[in-house]
Amino acid sequence: MMKKAIIFFMFLITGLNAHATVQVPDLLLIGKDTIFLYSFPLENFLEHRPFGFTSDSLRSTNCWRGYQAIWRLVNDTLYLERIRRCESDKIQGDENIYALFEKNKLEGTFSKGKVVAYWYDKTLIQYLLPKGIPNYKNEIYLWEKKDKNKKNTILRLKFEKGVLKVNNLQKE
Structure with a gap:
């Protein structure tokens, strides 16, 4: 009995520090x-x-980062448009992107308040659900592809230096 109590207590302590909540995308x-x-x-x-x-x-x-970034694709170029506080935050408002880049000593090409995401070289995938399970509300969720051998995925978007190189978002 004591062994179970110790295991439960250790699980409780480590569980409190885990970041397992689904994050605001x-x-x-x-x-x-x-x-x-x-x-x-x-x-x-x-x-x-x-x-x-x-x-x-x-x-x-659900928002360990403390913000939600809003990105926009314009003429196959990815732009960071806004950084806003999470909805759970009592204070509302956007981060000043220019000031954030300056503070972090990041260079950026700014255009009409947006910054070109030249640093973004990622492949985004969609996990395929088993047949018979519909996508939630027909929304599209994309993840960064990290495991090349992962099955049940489909390439959706591929960026190189912030430029869209592959776009497979059309419906199948």
Whole structure:
């Protein structure tokens, strides 16, 4: 009995530190369509996080990053358009992208308040659900492809230096 209690206690402690909650996705706007991205293009480049958040100051388990980035595809070029606070945050508003890039010593080509995502070299995939299981509300969710041998996926978008090279978003 004591062994079970110890195991339960250890599970409880480690479970509290786990970041297993489904995260608020970034959004990719293509024309009038919205794609939900579970690839977070800014994460590897930011030393100083938007809104000054740290992992200790975040208020919601579904938004550990503390922000949601809004991306837009224009003429096959990917732009970072907005960085907004998560909906769970009591304060509303957008991050100043120019100031964030300056603070992080990142170079960027700015155009009408947006920045070209020249650093983004990723392949985005969609997991295929088993037959008979419909996509949730016909929404498109894309993930960054990390495992080349992963089955039940389909290539949807491929970017090189922020430029769209492959677009397989059409319906099958």
